[in-house]
Amino acid sequence: MRNALLEVTDLSRRFGGLTAVDGLNFHVNDGEIVSIIGPNGAGKTTAFNLITCIYPPSAGAISFDGLNLVGLPLHRIAAAGIGRTFQNLRVFANLTARENILVGLTRHARASFLETLFHGGRFRAEEEALAAEADRLVALLDLTPVADQLVRNLPYGDQRRVEIARALATKPKILLLDEPAAGMTPPEIEELNGMIRRLRDELGKTVLMVEHHMSLVMEISDRIIVMDQGRKIAEGTPDEVRSNPLVISAYLGSGVV
Ligand SMILES: Nc1ncnc2c1ncn2[C@@H]1O[C@H](COP(=O)(O)OP(=O)(O)OP(=O)(O)O)[C@@H](O)[C@H]1O
Numbered sequence: 001m002r003n004a005l006l007e008v009t010d011l012s013r014r015f016g017g018l019t020a021v022d023g024l025n026f027h028v029n030d031g032e033i034v035s036i037i038g039p040n041g042a043g044k045t046t047a048f049n050l051i052t053c054i055y056p057p058s059a060g061a062i063s064f065d066g067l068n069l070v071g072l073p074l075h076r077i078a079a080a081g082i083g084r085t086f087q088n089l090r091v092f093a094n095l096t097a098r099e100n101i102l103v104g105l106t107r108h109a110r111a112s113f114l115e116t117l118f119h120g121g122r123f124r125a126e127e128e129a130l131a132a133e134a135d136r137l138v139a140l141l142d143l144t145p146v147a148d149q150l151v152r153n154l155p156y157g158d159q160r161r162v163e164i165a166r167a168l169a170t171k172p173k174i175l176l177l178d179e180p181a182a183g184m185t186p187p188e189i190e191e192l193n194g195m196i197r198r199l200r201d202e203l204g205k206t207v208l209m210v211e212h213h214m215s216l217v218m219e220i221s222d223r224i225i226v227m228d229q230g231r232k233i234a235e236g237t238p239d240e241v242r243s244n245p246l247v248i249s250a251y252l253g254s255g256v257v
Pocket residue numbers: 015018019020038039040041042043044045046047
């Protein structure tokens with residue numbers, strides 16, 4: 001019996017007459033890097049929104065680390081161990097990179113209001129621990145040279161890494177990355193590739209990624225799930241997916257991969 005961290009079973013979501021996700025089944029094992037690919041409108045982001053409880057499914061089940069996610073309030077997703085980035089970058093543009101990370105970290109801070117008010121011992125110790133953790137994430141995401149710059153002044157690739165660092169600040173077991181390479185230059189994508197590997201290999205994170213950038217997907221994924229019109233049409237290793245005729249006709253096109 002396999003040991004799935006995330007298990008999606010017969011998942012569907014309708015919007016009026018449109019079935020955006022249609023009977024989707026897949027799993028992600030602990031420590032895997034799994035990508036979901038498919039043409040525009042295939043239902044990939046909707047699947048992410050269902051897993052992160054942004055809206056409920058019309059049918060089906062989602063289980064994560066033994067927890068039933070269906071019906072879980074949105075604010076409990078981070079505490080459940082799920083971190084996420086968004087297709088349209090969500091960062092605080094007028095805060096620095098380090099401050100963005102600290103916002104994620106302080107959600108877990110434990111000092112009481114009175115301790116905070118009087119800046120007592122526990123508060124100070126916690127503040128130092130948060131600063132050290134922010135430094136660690138800054139270094140991990142190669143953000144050290146730009147840590148104290150306002151995010152709105154950073155190149156796009158750096159802004160995306162700030163968003164990933166902020167998602168990591170909540171100490172997720174799984175990180176859902178929605179098109180992390182979108183808008184990045186080829187060298188930035190190369191860096192992203194190494195960084196996602198480090199998240200898995202050095203921090204033990206499991207990664208589920210929606211991505212259109214095929215060479216990144218093919219290089220980095222242990223397994224790929226292919227969606228088209230709400231359904232899963234194929235699943236397998238990069239080599240299996242690359243040579244699957246259904247995938248080629250639905251999405252990839254002969255010369256793309
Ligand atoms: N909140 C919503 N209300 C109505 N329709 C929606 C909603 N969200 C998504 N859809 C529709 O569901 C379908 C799947 O959209 P989704 O964004 O999940 O696709 P996608 O595979 O992520 O596409 P892309 O690669 O372009 O991001 C589309 O037809 C989309 O218009």
